[in-house]
Amino acid sequence: MAIWNFPISGAEGRRAGWWGTLLLVLLLSGCSDGPAETLLVDYQRRLADALALAPPSPGRPINIAAFPEPEARLFPLGETREGMLAVFALRDCHIANLIAARNNQLGRVAAPSQRWLYELALWRRLSGCWNTEVPQRLGEADRTRLARLTRTKTEQLPRASWNAVFDSSEWVGSFSRASAPLAPDALSAVESQLPALHYLHEAVLHQFDRRWPPDSATLEGHLETLQTRPLTAELLRALLLAERRLEEASALLETALADGTRCTDLTTATGHDRLTRWLDGLQLQSRRWLLGLDRLIEAQLVDPPPAVAAYRQRWLSVEADQAPWPALVAARERHRGLRLAMIRHCG
DSSP states (O other): OEEOOOOOOGGGGGHHHHHHHHHHHHHHHTTOOOHHHHHHHHHHHHHHHHTTOOOOOOOOOOOOOOOOOHHHHOOOOOOOEEOHHHHHHTGGGOOHHHHHHHSSTTGGGOOHHHHHHHHHHHHHHHHHHHTSSHHHHSOHHHHHHHHHHHHHHHHHHHHHHHHHHHTOHHHHHTTOSSOOOOOGGGTTHHHHHHHHHHHHHHHHHTTTOTTSOOOHHHHHHHHHHHHTSOHHHHHHHHHHHHHHHHHHHHHHHHHHHHHOOOOOOHHHHSOHHHHHHHHHHHHHHHHHHHHHHHHHHHHSSSOOOHHHHHHIIIIIOSSSTTSHHHHHHHHHHHHHHHHHHHHHHHO
């Protein structure tokens, strides 16, 4: 029997570099508060000084949850086994070379993206063959086999497309808990990585479109872009950090308002403009990124596994109240309201 395996890709060679980067981030994050923390704590101290209050003791923000494990985020794709004589009988479908390419000694460790490209190529060969005169020339058993293979590969392709993204080390690495909040001067990283999301979105949308030309080098190039930094995690952790520090700053304003005797010119005394510019950029760019992730998930032709659906709702949503992005928006609105109340009180 011929077992259809998959050749290895150079993409897997990036894993060592990725884990080295994560280790470096862990070491550095243990030695420094980071520029986002510095900016937020500086604002807290300036605000406390203006209000003649002690600055808060910054609490540790929560980390994002671990990305679902493979068995919880991927779809099983059973092996397709056909005898060599059966494959030979379908020689006019030109699938023998694809099977031969898969049946090499390194096939079992192929990158998920390469597995998807092979599944896509195989589906195109089989479905294209089924829509020619070839089935009419086949015996009944071989025609039934071709129909079964075509149907199986048609059903499996959306799951293979999902796995190509959600099983890739580059994608999983983007959600790494071993990361730090994105620095205020690094928001342009979103511009660098958004094209990768857009390409993956297009690839999923056009997987059944024969006019769309899949290209291994282009696909791997975009995945390599995602590998450069764990951008999803960095953005989420920046949102979590900013929300926590704003809530602590809001507590200062609440204390001052409750006292009723403390007044200061908040429009000039606290360096609020600099913080606002960064938070505006963080809110905008993180929303663009999260919506890009959402569009990619929505484009899939399979429903996300429950663990991924739960992770998406808790961490990636721009609507669910408990998710980092809406939580920061709410914290900013609350803080803005308290500042205005303080200004009116002192006016």
